[in-house]
Amino acid sequence: MKKSTRIGILLAVLVIAVGAGLAQWLVIRNDDVTKAASGLITSVEIGGPFALTDHTGKQVTEKDYLGNFTLVFFGYTFCPDVCPTELGDIALALDELGDDSVAVTPVMISIDPERDTPEVLSQYVSLFHERLIGLTGSPEAIKQVADAYRIFYKRVDDPDYSYYLMDHTSFVYLLDPEGNVASLLRYGTSPEEMASIIRQHMRG
Amino acid sequence: MAIVRGLAALVIAAGVLGGAVPAQAHDHVQGSLTIVHPWSRATAPSQKAGGVFLVIQNAGDRPDRLIGIESDMADIASLHASIRDGDVVKMRPVKGGIEVPAKGEVALAPGGKHVMLIGLREQLIKESTFPLTLIFERAGPIEVVAVVESAGARRPAAGDPEHDHDAATARSGK
Numbered sequence: 001m002k003k004s005t006r007i008g009i010l011l012a013v014l015v016i017a018v019g020a021g022l023a024q025w026l027v028i029r030n031d032d033v034t035k036a037a038s039g040l041i042t043s044v045e046i047g048g049p050f051a052l053t054d055h056t057g058k059q060v061t062e063k064d065y066l067g068n069f070t071l072v073f074f075g076y077t078f079c080p081d082v083c084p085t086e087l088g089d090i091a092l093a094l095d096e097l098g099d100d101s102v103a104v105t106p107v108m109i110s111i112d113p114e115r116d117t118p119e120v121l122s123q124y125v126s127l128f129h130e131r132l133i134g135l136t137g138s139p140e141a142i143k144q145v146a147d148a149y150r151i152f153y154k155r156v157d158d159p160d161y162s163y164y165l166m167d168h169t170s171f172v173y174l175l176d177p178e179g180n181v182a183s184l185l186r187y188g189t190s191p192e193e194m195a196s197i198i199r200q201h202m203r204g
Numbered sequence: 205m206a207i208v209r210g211l212a213a214l215v216i217a218a219g220v221l222g223g224a225v226p227a228q229a230h231d232h233v234q235g236s237l238t239i240v241h242p243w244s245r246a247t248a249p250s251q252k253a254g255g256v257f258l259v260i261q262n263a264g265d266r267p268d269r270l271i272g273i274e275s276d277m278a279d280i281a282s283l284h285a286s287i288r289d290g291d292v293v294k295m296r297p298v299k300g301g302i303e304v305p306a307k308g309e310v311a312l313a314p315g316g317k318h319v320m321l322i323g324l325r326e327q328l329i330k331e332s333t334f335p336l337t338l339i340f341e342r343a344g345p346i347e348v349v350a351v352v353e354s355a356g357a358r359r360p361a362a363g364d365p366e367h368d369h370d371a372a373t374a375r376s377g378k
């Protein structure tokens with residue numbers, strides 16, 4: 001074997017080893033967040049009470065959704081790419097659940113309350129699912145619920161134009177009928193995976 | 205290919221007339237560039253932003269670059285990319301355009317690069333179409349017609365034989 005070939009193999013092995021290590025580290029790290037989300041790590045508490053307005057203009061709190069599983073997504077209607085993709089996936093997951101889907105309430109909480117009034121949300125939510133609930137509120141109320149759910153969001157202005165975009169965490173949370181976070185579904189979780197995770201929790 | 209081009213002509217004709225067209229694959233060919241099935245997503249009247257997705261194929265020996273978008277549908281039409289930063293998603297304008305490699309292709313697809321329509325002047329209604337112009341550095345302007353899919357569509361209902369997405373389009377078919 002030529003010396004250069006040997007070095008090549010050695011390098012390849014090294015790259016694979018480092019890659020595998022990194023992959024494992026990522027898995028562990030993700031797993032920790034999921035554990036935290038599912039209450040297995042009690043030092044990180046996620047979720048809690050909120051007081052918001054739904055897309056029909058009704059004042060609501062977390063208590064209005066108890067008794068059913070809830071899928072909670074944080075997004076905004078001015079987003080034409082990631083948010084519709086996530087909401088489309090949530091709707092597909094509900095389809096996948098068939099008759100069991102009545103036990104799940106899909107909810108989108110706006111992190112852009114300035115533009116997402118109840119009227120704006122009411123036109124938007126029905127595009128995705130007939131039972132999708134849109135929630136908004138005062139900037140303070142949104143900040144409170146986003147903080148409780150560890151959601152980062154930030155307004156980003158375009159210096160050239162008058163519009164703005166939002167950077168935001170794209171988690172979907174599954175809450176159990178008691179309102180506790182049962183699972184955290186990251187952006188990119190397929191509708192089939194979502195449905196199977198929900199099924200697992202339904203079986204208890 | 206001739207059939208596909210014929211279809212494209214039909215779609216363009218229908219688009220110009222402002223009518224709804226059946227969701228079928230359509231391509232636009234100009235020189236060595238093919239714009240494959242431009243599509244968009246339905247919006248609510250209250251929604252002031254929309255996205256357009258498509259694939260650009262370059263059969264030529266020289267790279268080209270998508271440098272701009274023109275559309276009467278919105279106040280601003282620009283090139284954007286959704287970027288993942290850990291669990292945070294961000295949308296940013298693409299500076300300097302999008303390169304289309306020689307003998308290669310580039311996809312504008314949900315979760316990545318897209319055409320962003322800001323300040324929509326019209327609601328985008330499922331199964332309707334609208335024109336927009338892609339401006340290339342070398343090939344110049346190419347007018348295409350985008351087909352509007354359901355609001356949460358991940359991909360167009362037609363033009364992608366690997367997947368069956370009847371469910372995705374039937375679901376929000378209202």
Ligand SMILES: [Cu+2]
Pocket residue numbers: 080081284285295296318319320
């Ligand atoms: Cu965008």
